[in-house]
Amino acid sequence: MTISTSDHPHTALRDEIRAEALRLGFDACGFASASDAWPNGDWLRQFVAEGFHGAMGWMAETLDRRSHPTAMWTDARTAVVLGVNYGPEQDPLLALQDPSRAAISAYAQGDDYHEVIKKRLKALARWMHGRFGGEVKVFVDTAPLMEKPLAQRAGLGWQGKHSNLVSRPFGSWLFLGSVLTTLDLPADPPEVDHCGSCRACLDICPTKAFPAPYRLDARRCISYLTIELSGPIPVEFREALGNRIYGCDDCLAVCPWNKFAQLSSEAAFHARETLKGPxxxxxxxxxxxxxxxxxxxxxxxxxxxxxxxxxxxxxxxxxxxxxxxxxxxxxxxxxxxxxxxxxxxxxxxxxxxxxxxxxxxxxxxxxxxxxxxxxxxx
Known part of the structure; x- marks a missing residue:
């Protein structure tokens, strides 16, 4: 993997892009090679082969395109990975205390992050193209791009034992988006795993969705069951749902790294009054x-x-x-x-x-x- 050095010819260019990203409202910006070899494609193939993707057939259908960033765009050389903090006002676990009221995942209590982040990504991409040339493409969640491994490579955080991204400055609460470009930019140092011996996220899961650290069986995950599964939820999981009606934050909220988390500065991501324990x-x-x-x-x-x-x-x-x-x-x-x-x-x-x-x-x-x-x- 290419590591950024002060003598890289495009170091100043990278620093300009980072400054512009922060000016546009992103809270984190990192750079990773989009063309280097990586093992995540093999991990995804195993995930699908074991059936852990459940009814999400699109994961199997787009498996080859998801296996590597250049599988979608052969000319991509650099991934500019962006993060926006959506830190909630209070601990999401508190919402589980009143069974007469709904617990809604923190990310869904405000506006749709896809729309908010996509506008910023497009603005950054236009600025990059206009200032430095090169081709650009933007991605936010819905595209077949494995953003969490890219984010770890770009130094934004690491994939914890629950497979979600954990950030030292923002804890569990980062929305991700990416700009792929043909520009050859220096990479940031990748983040290393800081989970240690902690297994809080594994132990708190109501449906035991983690067969092992760093492995998720989506078929047992409450987020999958309440959002992705269109038919009846299997009887064996219904009681474990409790009052969670859209998603589940348990494994995110319990992470000790949230002691560094902070409330999102983006008003669009603040919880609507109508969705605070409705x-x-x-x-x-x-x-x-x-x-x-x-x-x-x-x-x-x-x-x-x-x-x-x-x-x-x-x-x-x-x-x-x-x-x-x-x-x-x-x-x-x-x-x-x-x-x-x-x-x-x-x-x-x-x-x-x-x-x-x-x-x-x-x-x-x-x-x-x-x-x-x-x-x-x-």
């Missing part, structure tokens, strides 16, 4: 129009109303609040099968809780009802 009873009533209105310019909008309400119903089933049966019952006849199924499960859980709270003796007829609800709930 009521499950209110969210489950959303029809398609209300869902779209509430989540305008939000990444949550991508999963659609049906999948979202499915998640809320699972959370209601886990709440233990029998009073919520009133908002569940109308959804037993919802037009969407995935909503109806989740409503049956939630109603069964609430009915079982209500009957058990009556205490002994339970009449034989009540026992029959309880058995029926449990059977329906899976």
């Amino acid at each position: 009521s499950l009873a209110q969210l489950v009533r959303l029809d398609d129009a209300a869902f779209r209105a509430l989540f305008s310019k939000s990444p949550i909008k991508r999963i659609g109303r049906d999948r979202f309400v499915r998640n809320v119903l699972y959370a209601i089933g886990n709440s233990g609040d029998a009073a919520l049966m009133a908002v569940v019952e109308p959804l037993l006849a919802d037009a969407a099968p995935v909503v109806r199924g989740a409503a049956v499960w939630a109603a069964g859980r609430l009915a079982a809780r209500q009957l058990s709270s009556l205490g002994p003796p339970i009449e034989e007829t009540d026992q029959d009802v309880l058995r029926e609800w449990r059977a329906l709930a899976g």
Whole structure:
């Protein structure tokens, strides 16, 4: 790997680009070779071969393009890797304490980061092309580019045992984007792993999604289950969801490196008031129009109303609040099968809780009802 040195002919150029990136609002900027050999393509092939990608078929379909930056663009020589801090106002784990309210991943409580970051990436790319020439292409998450390994190579952080990026100055909270260019720029020193013997992120996972350090089985991950999976969430994971209705921050939030994290200076990433622990009873009533209105310019909008309400119903089933049966019952006849199924499960859980709270003796007829609800709930 090429390491930056003061005598590289383009060191000054790199420093200008970094200064412009920070001026545009990026919080971190690093440089890595886009053409050097790297082992991450082999890691990704193993991940897919073991089926850890679950229903994300696009990962298998774009496997070759994802294997190396030059597989997408053969002329790429340098990756300019950018980070934007989205540090939350409070510890996301606090949202798990009230089962009547929804826990939403910190990254999704503000505006869609794709749109915010893409505008800045395009501005930086235009500036680079206009000032230094060379061809440029921008990427933010949705493109088949492995940004976390690139970010580690560029010195922005390291991939922790949970496979996410950890930054010394920003903890777990960095959005990533990249500009690939044909310019040959000096690379920054790569970041080294600072996890040590810590395994907090592995131990806290509610669904045991890490078969080993640095390996994630997405099929067991709550973020995957609540966002990427379109059908019913497997019964074995529903109770572990708790009140998490969109994503999960547990493995990120528990990281000790968050002691250095700081609140994001980007107002667009601050949590909307409507998404700070919203009521499950209110969210489950959303029809398609209300869902779209509430989540305008939000990444949550991508999963659609049906999948979202499915998640809320699972959370209601886990709440233990029998009073919520009133908002569940109308959804037993919802037009969407995935909503109806989740409503049956939630109603069964609430009915079982209500009957058990009556205490002994339970009449034989009540026992029959309880058995029926449990059977329906899976």
